[in-house]
Amino acid sequence: MSARKYKPTDTVDFVVVGSGAAGGVMARELSQAGFEVLVLEQGPRFTAADFRHDELDYWFNGAITNKLDTNPQTFRKSAAEKAQRVTEFPAAWYAPNVGGSSVHFTANFWRLHDVDFNERSRLGEIPGTTFADWPITYDELEPYYTKVEWEVGVSGLAGASPFDPWRSKPYPMPPMPVKSSGVLLERGARKMGWHPYPAPMAIASVPYKGRSACAHCGFCIGFGCEMQAKSSTLYTMIPEAEATGRCEVRPLSYVSRIETNAAGRATGVAYFDKDKREHFQKARAVVVCANGAETSRLLLMSANAKFPDGLANSSGYVGKNLMFNTYAEVNALFEHELNEFKSAQVTRVVHDWYDSDPQRGFYGGGGIDSRIGPMPIAWSMFAPPPDRTWGAGFKSLLEALPRAMIVAGHGTSLPLETNRIDLDPELKDAWGLPALRMTYKDHPDDLAMARFLQDRGAEAMQAAGALEVWKGPVAESTGGPHLLGTARMGNDPKTSVVDKYHRSHDIRNLFVCDGSSMVTSGRGQPTMTIQALAFRAGDHIAQFAKRGEI
Amino acid sequence: MDASGTSRRKFLQASGGTLGMAWLAASWPQVVAAAEHAHQMAMDSADRSKFLLLSAAQARDVDAIASQIVPSGATPGAHEAGVVYFIDHVNAGLWKEHGQEFVAGLTDFQAKCAKHHPGVAQFADLSFGDQTAYLKHMEHTPFFGGMRFLTVLGLLALPSYGGNAGKLGWKLVGFVDQHAWQPPFGHYDAEYAGFVPYAKTAGQQS
Numbered sequence: 120m121s122a123r124k125y126k127p128t129d130t131v132d133f134v135v136v137g138s139g140a141a142g143g144v145m146a147r148e149l150s151q152a153g154f155e156v157l158v159l160e161q162g163p164r165f166t167a168a169d170f171r172h173d174e175l176d177y178w179f180n181g182a183i184t185n186k187l188d189t190n191p192q193t194f195r196k197s198a199a200e201k202a203q204r205v206t207e208f209p210a211a212w213y214a215p216n217v218g219g220s221s222v223h224f225t226a227n228f229w230r231l232h233d234v235d236f237n238e239r240s241r242l243g244e245i246p247g248t249t250f251a252d253w254p255i256t257y258d259e260l261e262p263y264y265t266k267v268e269w270e271v272g273v274s275g276l277a278g279a280s281p282f283d284p285w286r287s288k289p290y291p292m293p294p295m296p297v298k299s300s301g302v303l304l305e306r307g308a309r310k311m312g313w314h315p316y317p318a319p320m321a322i323a324s325v326p327y328k329g330r331s332a333c334a335h336c337g338f339c340i341g342f343g344c345e346m347q348a349k350s351s352t353l354y355t356m357i358p359e360a361e362a363t364g365r366c367e368v369r370p371l372s373y374v375s376r377i378e379t380n381a382a383g384r385a386t387g388v389a390y391f392d393k394d395k396r397e398h399f400q401k402a403r404a405v406v407v408c409a410n411g412a413e414t415s416r417l418l419l420m421s422a423n424a425k426f427p428d429g430l431a432n433s434s435g436y437v438g439k440n441l442m443f444n445t446y447a448e449v450n451a452l453f454e455h456e457l458n459e460f461k462s463a464q465v466t467r468v469v470h471d472w473y474d475s476d477p478q479r480g481f482y483g484g485g486g487i488d489s490r491i492g493p494m495p496i497a498w499s500m501f502a503p504p505p506d507r508t509w510g511a512g513f514k515s516l517l518e519a520l521p522r523a524m525i526v527a528g529h530g531t532s533l534p535l536e537t538n539r540i541d542l543d544p545e546l547k548d549a550w551g552l553p554a555l556r557m558t559y560k561d562h563p564d565d566l567a568m569a570r571f572l573q574d575r576g577a578e579a580m581q582a583a584g585a586l587e588v589w590k591g592p593v594a595e596s597t598g599g600p601h602l603l604g605t606a607r608m609g610n611d612p613k614t615s616v617v618d619k620y621h622r623s624h625d626i627r628n629l630f631v632c633d634g635s636s637m638v639t640s641g642r643g644q645p646t647m648t649i650q651a652l653a654f655r656a657g658d659h660i661a662q663f664a665k666r667g668e669i
Numbered sequence: 670m671d672a673s674g675t676s677r678r679k680f681l682q683a684s685g686g687t688l689g690m691a692w693l694a695a696s697w698p699q700v701v702a703a704a705e706h707a708h709q710m711a712m713d714s715a716d717r718s719k720f721l722l723l724s725a726a727q728a729r730d731v732d733a734i735a736s737q738i739v740p741s742g743a744t745p746g747a748h749e750a751g752v753v754y755f756i757d758h759v760n761a762g763l764w765k766e767h768g769q770e771f772v773a774g775l776t777d778f779q780a781k782c783a784k785h786h787p788g789v790a791q792f793a794d795l796s797f798g799d800q801t802a803y804l805k806h807m808e809h810t811p812f813f814g815g816m817r818f819l820t821v822l823g824l825l826a827l828p829s830y831g832g833n834a835g836k837l838g839w840k841l842v843g844f845v846d847q848h849a850w851q852p853p854f855g856h857y858d859a860e861y862a863g864f865v866p867y868a869k870t871a872g873q874q875s
Contacts, residue, residue, distance in 0.1 A: 172827075172846070172848075173826075173827055174825070174826065175822055175826035175827065175830060179822065180763065276864065278866070279864065279866065279867075281867050296852040296854075296858070297852075297858050297861055297864075298852075298854050298855065298858055299854060299855035299856060299857035299858045301858070302857040302858050302860075302861045303857055305864075306857075314867055316864075317864060334848065334849035334850070335849060335850040335851065335852070335854070336847075336848055336849055336850070337850075453857070455855070455856035455857065456843070456855050456856050457854075457855040457856070457857060458843070458854050458855040459854075459855070460843075460844050460845070461850045461854040461855075462850060462852075462854055494844060495825050495839070495842045495844045496821060496822060496825045496826065499821045499824075499825060499842065500818065500821050508808075508817065509737065509738040509739075509804075509808070509817055510737065510738070510740065510801065511740055511742075513738065513739065514739050514740055514742075514744075514746065514841075517739065517824075517841055517842050518744065518841060518842070518843075520842040520843055520844070521842070521843035521855075
């Protein structure tokens with residue numbers, strides 16, 4: 120069946136704003152449930168044939184990521200400062216195209232654990248933060264994690280990590296073949312008494328659901344997959360949504376406002392087409408899946424006389440509690456070649472420090488993984504220690520690249536009301552809309568946990584017999600690709616934006632589901648959870664619609 | 670695109686003939702498209718016969734600074750990889766909105782160098798050792814930071830941007846622009862015996 124085309128005069132059942140990790144799942148679930156769905160995506164639609172192995176363009180020229188000239192952003196560390204325009208790299212970094220950031224992600228697909236959902240109850244209050252339990256449990260989300268693994272496509276080895284939570288089914292595909300970096304992390308970690316295990320990756324390790332297996336070209340992180348092996352919604356959920364004959368994905372459609380009527384219900388969305396002409400699309404319900412930065416911006420830009428602080432914002436929490444996941448690197452050189460430019464970035468993960476441990480003296484949990492990438496430019500630019508950035512010492516490091524690897528630490532970010540997305544009061548984008556302003560300063564415990572994980576990574580590399588080990592900087596965040604927490608779920612309308620089914624507390628036919636829904640940050644790698652939430656939300660929203668409860 | 674003999678040949682060239690036939694058969698439609706990319710990517714279409722923005726004297730200094738960042742020697746460096754052409758080409762093309770800013774930074778660098786070394790016509794005329802010593806003074810300036818950024822890009826970006834001539838940069842860092850690989854990828858995974866599961870009591874349950 121060919122994809123449906125809706126007319127502007129049609130009133131669709133659902134407008135979904137954003138076609139990424141969450142929006143793609145939402146489109147598929149709602150259209151397969153029998154509803155008419157229009158997905159509005161601000162960026163273009165690429166095919167596998169459009170993607171290239173061009174590190175300069177993809178990493179340093181924004182080939183498929185957000186453009187700061189047309190979509191400027193500002194950043195500051197605290198509300199006391201005037202936010203400065205970001206010039207080099209977006210603070211909120213994402214891929215505006217059909218499939219969203221699931222097109223360029225690295226494809227690490229960790230589930231959250233039980234503890235992520237009820238850690239506030241277990242550990243108690245953390246002063247100065249909005250640390251809270253989720254309104255759902257791991258057990259409630261588990262069937263949807265399994266659905267992600269089987270419907271979207273994840274490779275891995277069930278039961279390999281002794282720290283993993285329970286699961287109802289094994290992975291549908293075996294893990295990716297181990298790389299030398301994975302072997303060395305496993306060797307060092309086992310010597311340390313830890314429990315490395317094969318990385319769960321949203322990459323087809325074998326042909327899966329009509330898609331090719333990975334060709335091990337190595338261009339995953341920051342790139343689109345030419346083989347359709349990376350399980351982006353571009354290749355998985357969106358074609359399945361379109362195949363229902365009830366879903367249209369409309370690219371180059373930049374949503375500027377959600378409109379509401381006198382009764383306080385959403386009536387549809389205004390958007391700009393590729394020629395900057397404004398349109399209005401009528402809808403019975405609106406589902407916002409625009410990512411943890413743009414979702415808040417859209418809700419705030421949609422303020423009107425009835426909702427002067429923005430839509431769904433009676434709590435004041437829209438845009439607040441922004442979290443990233445901390446990241447810290449250890450570099451290592453070995454005697455023989457690893458050739459890390461080949462194949463998917465990550466093949467081994469260690470989760471021995473997943474739970475927070477009061478004995479460490481600070482809150483936090485996380486994991487480490489083996490990797491390198493992107494290659495070879497970014498490594499050469501960022502990995503060398505300060506005394507070897509040019510000259511003969513730098514060149515000898517460049518020549519050692521085949522023998523190099525990285526251990527990356529991924530950890531928690533605490534939610535703080537002061538860390539937020541809002542609208543810049545002065546700067547406008549190329550459509551005359553307020554620019555995105557980010558305010559962010561890491562909690563000291565987040566940086567302490569990042570250093571802790573970095574130290575464990577260094578120990579693993581020493582134990583594996585590295586010839587040289589050096590640590591990268593652990594600095595305060597100035598942005599990132601994991602955009603979490605800014606429209607959190609919760610039972611209390613005073614301290615959350617949406618309920619446990621992702622319906623906004625304030626507007627009955629307005630739903631929000633993406634990274635912004637997350638109450639805590641997890642330990643890194645949020646896309647798996649974002650998609651599980653989207654499957655769960657789609658399931659419940661379809662039931663509400665069928666029962667006339669929207 | 671159909672599975673033509675031309676595409677098959679291109680793909681097999683691009684993949685170095687290391688792929689299993691079963692995998693090839695299962696993946697053929699994507700493989701053909703990817704093969705075309707690999708072929709396009711391998712092409713070096715850059716014209717290194719002239720500079721588009723820099724004067725000959727400016728290009729001499731840019732080349733000299735890049736050659737300090739990645740020196741020549743037993744193996745090729747920035748000079749042999751044509752980094753100066755990359756820097757010229759992107760400042761005249763891809764990033765031309767920054768072109769004048771770059772030239773202004775270079776002009777300022779040259780003026781300061783002339784003041785520091787009176788009697789020497791330009792930076793490139795200093796001895797290699799004197800160049801190194803002078804850059805030590807300058808290594809925390811934005812201009813030098815920009816030069817380092819552009820030198821790394823010029824060494825390792827696709828040859829079509831003007832640098833990485835003859836893929837010398839990629840050869841230096843051991844990167845091979847082959848489109849597809851099969852394990853083993855390196856020394857350590859070749860000797861890996863397989864994942865050994867943990868005893869059930871090995872860890873805690875979170």
